[in-house]
Amino acid sequence: MTNQVWYVAYGSNLALARFTCYLSGGQPPGGARMYPGCRNPTAPARSAGVLVPGGLAFAGASKVWGGGSAFYNPAADGELAGRAYLLTADQFADVAAQEMWREPGGAYALAVAAVLPSVTTLHSVGDGRYETVVRLGELDGLPMYTITHGTIGVPVAPAESYLRWIATGLVEAHGWDAERVASYLHAAPGVGLGWTLGALMSLLDGGAGGGG
Structure with a gap:
């Protein structure tokens, strides 16, 4: 497997300025969290708007924004509007770790990076809010992945x-x-x-x- 993968964002990370907090660290305006950033803070090599089967849903309680958190429901009818960022596999893993308030480069990030080559559809790395890795096909010959919750739960309005x-x-x-x-x-x-x-x-x- 190549070291490059597409991370498909569908929530606030659709916005590059906000996603940059995950890469190089910082606190987004309106958010209640300071992000440590990835071990490799390099900007995405490319980005592209993508549409994939499924849908967007809001549920749970966001500790960053208040209100519901955004999740990808692969079983929903319709299309999810996403933004694919071309990252290294380790950057993807560090983004996933930060989504779960875990340390970039820690045990969870290493587990995510290790499992990526074997993910063909869905793989639950844990039962937390963003611990299910979903493969969304390929873009320009490279795999696209996103993260979501295996069980989205009761809808909640976002902030x-x-x-x-x-x-x-x-x-x-x-x-x-x-x-x-x-x-x-x-x-x-x-x-x-x-x-x-x-x-x-x-x-x-x-x-x-x-x-x-």
């Missing part, structure tokens, strides 16, 4: 700052306008519990391109 980052990333990765971003987000389980389509449009018109 405003979280939605702003996700919207920013959708604009960056896919070039969508505010109406399309709002429609996509509103269709995700959890969002409608706290946001009308009109409220989303108002939110995004005020900051879909700015983030934070």
Whole structure:
């Protein structure tokens, strides 16, 4: 297996400025956490907007943003809008470790890196929120992976700052306008519990391109 893999982001990491906190460390505006960063803080070699089968859902409780956390549901009808970042396998593992508030380069990160070559569909490295690795096919001959929860749970509405980052990333990765971003987000389980389509449009018109 090549050392390069695609990490497919679908939540706030869609936005490059926010994802950079996972790579080089830092605290994103609106977030309640300082990230240590990867052992290798190098920026992604490339990025690309991708659409994969499945869907976006919000559930649980985000310790960074408040409200529900974003998850990928591979069994959902429709398409998930993601952003693929070309990283090293070790960077992917360190991102996965930070999602679970674990140390980059620690035992969990090493376990994720070790299992990647054998993941053909889904592989649960643990039972935590982002401990299921999903292979999403290939892009330009290299494997695409994302991480999610094996059991997503009851829908919960996401927080405003979280939605702003996700919207920013959708604009960056896919070039969508505010109406399309709002429609996509509103269709995700959890969002409608706290946001009308009109409220989303108002939110995004005020900051879909700015983030934070």
